[in-house]
Amino acid sequence: xxxxxxxxxxxxxxxxxxxxxxxxxxxxxxRLLSLAVLGAVLAVxxxxxxxxxxxxxxxxxxxxxxxxxxxxxxxxRLSALMLVVATTVALGVLVFAVGQGVTDTxxxxxxxxxxxTFLVLVAGVGFAFLAGDLFNLYVxxxxxxxxxxxxxxxxxxxxxxxxxxxxxxxxxxxxxxFLAAIGLVYAATxxxxxxxxxxxxxxxxxxxxxxxxxxxxxxxxxxxxxxxLSAWLPDSYPTAPAPVTxxxxxxxxxxxxxxxxxxxTLLFPGAGLVxxxxxxxxxxxxxxxxxxxxAQVDLRxxxxxxxxxxxxxxxFGVALSTVAGLxxxxxxxxxxxxxxxxxxxxxxxxxxxxxxxxxxxxGGLAAASPVLATLFLxxxxxxxxxxxxxxxxxxxxxxxxxxEAGGVLPALLVAGSVVTSLLTLLAVSRxxxxxxxxxxxxxxxxxxxxxxxxxxxxxxRDAAGSEDTGGSDGDRPPVPAPLRDEELEQAARTGADxxxxxxxxxxxxxxxxxxxGVADGIVPDGIDPDGGGDSRAPTGRAVGAARAGxxxxxxxxxxxxxxxxxxxxxxxxxxxxxxxxxAVREDDEADELRPDQRRPLxxxxxxxxxxxxxxxxxxxxxxxxxxALTDRAAGDLLERVPxxxxxxxxxxxxxxxxxx
Amino acid sequence: xxxxxxxxxxxxxxxxxxxxxxxxxxxTRVLLGFLLLGNATNVLVLSAGGPAGLAPIVxxxxxxxxxxxxxxxxxxxxIVITFGVSAFVLAVxxxxxxxxxxxxxxxxxxxxxxxxxxxxxxDALDPDDIDPGDLPVEDSVLGAEDRPPDLGPPTGSxxxxxxxxxxxxxxxxxxxxxxxxxxxx
Numbered sequence: 001x002x003x004x005x006x007x008x009x010x011x012x013x014x015x016x017x018x019x020x021x022x023x024x025x026x027x028x029x030x031r032l033l034s035l036a037v038l039g040a041v042l043a044v045x046x047x048x049x050x051x052x053x054x055x056x057x058x059x060x061x062x063x064x065x066x067x068x069x070x071x072x073x074x075x076x077r078l079s080a081l082m083l084v085v086a087t088t089v090a091l092g093v094l095v096f097a098v099g100q101g102v103t104d105t106x107x108x109x110x111x112x113x114x115x116x117t118f119l120v121l122v123a124g125v126g127f128a129f130l131a132g133d134l135f136n137l138y139v140x141x142x143x144x145x146x147x148x149x150x151x152x153x154x155x156x157x158x159x160x161x162x163x164x165x166x167x168x169x170x171x172x173x174x175x176x177x178f179l180a181a182i183g184l185v186y187a188a189t190x191x192x193x194x195x196x197x198x199x200x201x202x203x204x205x206x207x208x209x210x211x212x213x214x215x216x217x218x219x220x221x222x223x224x225x226x227x228x229l230s231a232w233l234p235d236s237y238p239t240a241p242a243p244v245t246x247x248x249x250x251x252x253x254x255x256x257x258x259x260x261x262x263x264x265t266l267l268f269p270g271a272g273l274v275x276x277x278x279x280x281x282x283x284x285x286x287x288x289x290x291x292x293x294x295a296q297v298d299l300r301x302x303x304x305x306x307x308x309x310x311x312x313x314x315x316f317g318v319a320l321s322t323v324a325g326l327x328x329x330x331x332x333x334x335x336x337x338x339x340x341x342x343x344x345x346x347x348x349x350x351x352x353x354x355x356x357x358x359x360x361x362x363g364g365l366a367a368a369s370p371v372l373a374t375l376f377l378x379x380x381x382x383x384x385x386x387x388x389x390x391x392x393x394x395x396x397x398x399x400x401x402x403x404e405a406g407g408v409l410p411a412l413l414v415a416g417s418v419v420t421s422l423l424t425l426l427a428v429s430r431x432x433x434x435x436x437x438x439x440x441x442x443x444x445x446x447x448x449x450x451x452x453x454x455x456x457x458x459x460x461r462d463a464a465g466s467e468d469t470g471g472s473d474g475d476r477p478p479v480p481a482p483l484r485d486e487e488l489e490q491a492a493r494t495g496a497d498x499x500x501x502x503x504x505x506x507x508x509x510x511x512x513x514x515x516x517g518v519a520d521g522i523v524p525d526g527i528d529p530d531g532g533g534d535s536r537a538p539t540g541r542a543v544g545a546a547r548a549g550x551x552x553x554x555x556x557x558x559x560x561x562x563x564x565x566x567x568x569x570x571x572x573x574x575x576x577x578x579x580x581x582x583a584v585r586e587d588d589e590a591d592e593l594r595p596d597q598r599r600p601l602x603x604x605x606x607x608x609x610x611x612x613x614x615x616x617x618x619x620x621x622x623x624x625x626x627x628a629l630t631d632r633a634a635g636d637l638l639e640r641v642p643x644x645x646x647x648x649x650x651x652x653x654x655x656x657x658x659x660x
Numbered sequence: 661x662x663x664x665x666x667x668x669x670x671x672x673x674x675x676x677x678x679x680x681x682x683x684x685x686x687x688t689r690v691l692l693g694f695l696l697l698g699n700a701t702n703v704l705v706l707s708a709g710g711p712a713g714l715a716p717i718v719x720x721x722x723x724x725x726x727x728x729x730x731x732x733x734x735x736x737x738x739i740v741i742t743f744g745v746s747a748f749v750l751a752v753x754x755x756x757x758x759x760x761x762x763x764x765x766x767x768x769x770x771x772x773x774x775x776x777x778x779x780x781x782x783d784a785l786d787p788d789d790i791d792p793g794d795l796p797v798e799d800s801v802l803g804a805e806d807r808p809p810d811l812g813p814p815t816g817s818x819x820x821x822x823x824x825x826x827x828x829x830x831x832x833x834x835x836x837x838x839x840x841x842x843x844x845x
Contacts, residue, residue: 135734142741149748158759161752165687168749172694173682176701179738183705186731 002051006060006073008044009083009126012037017119024112031098034115038094038122042087049080053629057636057646059132059195067648068193072132074646077633078330079129082258085334086129089250089341090122092612096345097243099604114154121147121247128255132647134182134192137259141178141223145171148252151244152236163239170232174222181215188212195647198266198640213268217278220263224256226315227285230308234292237307238300238357242348245300249307250341254333257314261329264318265637278319279409286312286420293427299347299357302431306383306424307340313420316413317398320405326634328397331627335390335619339379342612346376349609350435353601362435369601373436375609379616380432384425390619395421397627667707674700685764687753691746698742702735 016037023030052058057076061067097114124144131137149171153164186192188208189200201209218229225233233253237245260278268274289309296302314336317329347357349372354362366373382389395417402414619626636642674696681693713727714720756762 135737139737139741142745146741146745146748149745153752153755156755156759161756161759165752165756168745168752169682169690169694172745172749173697175741176694176697180701180704182734183701183708183731186705186734187708187710192730192734 002048002055002058002075003060005044005047005051006058006075006130007062009041009048009087010073010123010130012041012044013119013123013126017116017123020116020119024116027101027112030112030115031101034094034119035091035098037119038087038091041122041126042084042091045080045083045087048075049077049084051075052077052080053632057642059646068191068196071136072193072195072647073130074132074194074643075130076643076646077629077636078258078261081330081334081629081633082129082254083126085337086125086251086254087122088615089337089612090118090125090247092608092615093243093247093250093341093345094118095611096246096348096605096608097241099602099608100241100243100348113150117147117150117154118247120144121151121251125251125255129258133194134185134197137262138175138178138182141255141259142175144252144255145175148248152240152248154241154244159239163236166232167236170222170236174219177215177222178219181212181219184215185212193647194262194266195644198644201267209268210271210274213263213271213274214277216263216267217260217274220256220259221281222256224253224260224315225285225308225311226281227288227308227312228281230285230289230311233308234301234304237304238298242345242351246341246344246348249303249344250337253307253311254337257311257318257329257333260315261318261326261637264321265326266640266643269638269640270321275319275321276409278315279413282312282315282319283413283416284312285309285315286416290420290423290427294423294430296427297359299350299359299362299431299435300344302359302427303340303343303347306427309420309424310336310340310383313395313398313417316417317401320401320410321638322401322405323631323634323638324397324401324404326637327627327630328394328401330630330633331390331397331623332394334626334630335382335394335616338612338616338619339383339391342379342609342616343376343383345605345609345612346372346379349375349601349605352605354435359431359434363438364436366436367439371606371610372601375606375613376436377432379613380428381425382616382620384428385421386425388620390616390623393620393623393627667703671700671704671707674703687749687756687764691749691753694749695742695746698738698746702738702742705731705735705738 016033020030020033023033052075057074059075060073061070062073063070065071097118101114121144124140124142124147126140127143128137128140131140149164149168152167153160182192185197185201188204189197191197191200201212204212221229222232237248240248264271264275264278286309289305289307289312293302293305293309296305310332313332314329317325317327317332320326350362350365351357353369353372354365356362378389382391385391385395399414399417402410402417678693678696678698678700681689681696684690684693709728709731711727714725716726716729
């Protein structure tokens with residue numbers, strides 16, 4: 001039974017992707033197909049988990065080749081559990097993406113590409129979890145990475161290309177390192193089968209073994225974003241569409257963590273020096289990551305940094321290489337996959353509702369949408385590790401394991417974990433107080449004394465100097481306010497229709513925006529700088545005003561530089577021109593956030609996010625059985641016998657050595 | 661059979677050249693660097709198979725004389741993957757060229773933000789900060805000559821102080837970013 005079912009988590013999504021490509025012209029059929037495929041994969045994964053937990057690990061040799069030569073798929077408790085969690089999260093994100101695609105009727109992203117690519121991604125993740133040899137782990141990685149390149153640059157706007165380049169180049173380097181490591185492992189041992197490697201690596205001398213271990217860890221560390229290798233993540237993740245970021249944050253780094261777990265338990269058990277290095281890496285990951293998160297004001301970047309930071313917890317548990325540590329790490333992986341995914345989905349909802357992800361510009365969301373506030377608060381507290389929730393249980397397990405292990409480094413790690421947990425609470429509670437609790441009437445910038453003083457000075461200066469600004473504008477006489485307003489509105493409308501941007505509009509951008517922005521902030525009935533001028537909530541208005549001001553300042557910055565570097569001026573002028581045209585055509589985020597689309601929260605999206613949040617809460621309720629399961633999985637991993645027996649059959653393990 | 665010196669030297673040379681190219685700002689060179697690194701890795705994996713031998717076909721050669729077929733199979737897979745990914749990178753480079761007429765890696769958003777925070781505005785506005793990645797976006801709808809020659813307000817001397825006040829305490833991702841957020845909403 002399990003032999004038939006085991007390849008399905010890879011096969012089904014791949015076949016589904018092919019069918020989905022064929023169905024590219026029928027979006028509805030495509031959606032149904034993707035949902036059906038992922039639903040089936042989820043069912044298969046749950047079956048695998050139940051079977052693997054009941055009967056122990058099972059290995060399937062693809063194509064019926066003899067064991068060490070064949071391509072092996074190994075289902076043990078760890079891989080089955082990872083499969084279940086990954087598929088659950090992927091299904092949730094897919095529903096969210098479908099919901100978003102349905103509500104955002106504008107053809108922004110090529111949705112017909114999204115579905116097949118997403119399925120390929122799921123197939124790659126499944127293959128990486130099931131692969132029984134190093135080279136197929138590499139292939140699994142490549143499959144999911146290639147899919148992720150496409151998803152990250154979906155739509156191909158300037159921002160995404162820029163973020164995508166970082167991600168692609170770093171991932172490529174990681175893959176090459178991994179491949180080189182595989183080559184060296186093969187040169188040293190003559191096999192890439194993991195079960196066989198677990199015997200043969202033990203026979204190598206210490207130096208070679210440590211080198212191979214470090215090479216593999218470097219490659220996996222890049223994927224998992226462990227500290228010195230984590231700088232790429234916060235730069236590339238936040239630019240992608242919300243569902244894509246969510247699934248990346250949940251799954252991709254965890255595949256790296258999974259590979260680290262396998263390496264450190266099956267291939268290189270008891271590697272003392274390397275484990276110490278990993279502990280230090282974990283400590284640095286936690287602290288540097290969370291300090292980065294505290295410094296951020298953009299919600300998505302903040303979440304990306306907490307993602308990096310909390311990878312440290314898992315590496316901590318793995319590096320302890322005790323049953324308790326591994327069990328805690330696996331539990332934490334499960335918890336973290338669901339929690340990060342739901343938080344990124346909530347960030348998508350916040351962006352939709354508030355029109356921004358910068359906490360300086362958001363405000364009053366708790367009053368505007370209590371549901372959204374709940375959806376943010378519960379996973380945020382969970383992430384920070386507030387007692388009854390699963391984040392607390394995961395951290396507690398790791399702390400216990402650290403204390404049990406004893407020694408200086410684990411003690412340091414325990415302290416670091418506590419500090420990280422507290423700083424996480426600080427980071428998310430700042431988001432909560434600013435974006436959700438702050439009264440909507442309050443000016444976005446008024447929360448820092450510095451900023452409000454600057455604004456007042458600005459307003460005073462503008463009042464005095466407005467004539468000056470208008471008068472010395474050489475090309476265009478000053479336009480009276482009502483006319484400007486009309487012009488703006490018209491420009492906004494043509495902009496929304498994807499029409500050309502006229503230079504009057506650009507001049508408006510350059511000169512009026514800062515004044516109008518400030519004026520609107522101070523005098524609520526002043527000129528509405530937002531072209532829409534519709535009956536939006538005060539929040540939106542204040543936010544819009546602030547944004548207009550900033551945007552104007554951005555133009556000013558360019559202008560100031562152009563003055564200092566005249567040779568750049570022509571180029572800048574053309575940029576300003578083209579930028580507005582591109583903004584309309586290229587950037588789907590701009591479309592998503594047009595005022596008329598900003599307010600409603602489609603029930604499908606809320607329900608999906610709610611369901612994922614419910615899963616995170618359910619993890620708390622299921623923590624007992626889940627911890628028992630991860631305990632058993634950790635026991636299997638450290639014992640190593642179940643994995644070998646699954647591959648080589650029940651015979652005495654050493655007989656396997658006779659095989660070439 | 662004596663070990664060959666040629667392969668390690670070739671591998672080392674390719675790695676060195678590839679790493680050097682990978683550190684360049686120009687994406688085309690990054691791609692070339694990636695190709696060199698990929699080839700270096702492929703040769704490395706190939707040389708992991710041990711000494712050369714006859715083609716591993718039963719009946720053609722005795723098993724003792726055969727070369728190890730597994731690294732060849734691995735390298736074949738790796739070549740296909742490298743090829744596919746290179747094609748993708750090339751597409752990204754082309755897209756980047758279409759969008760910003762440049763194929764260099766632009767200054768990072770985070771760097772900008774940090775620069776914005778510092779009071780020393782002069783540093784934040786040095787030419788490197790508005791590097792070409794930020795410059796002309798897409799084929800312009802209107803040429804440069806259609807633009808009013810002056811973009812900003814006439815009080816140029818105060819622009820920097822004004823910016824510093826505008827952005828005190830805030831970390832805006834609007835600053836200097838192309839296209840994405842300039843349009844009124």
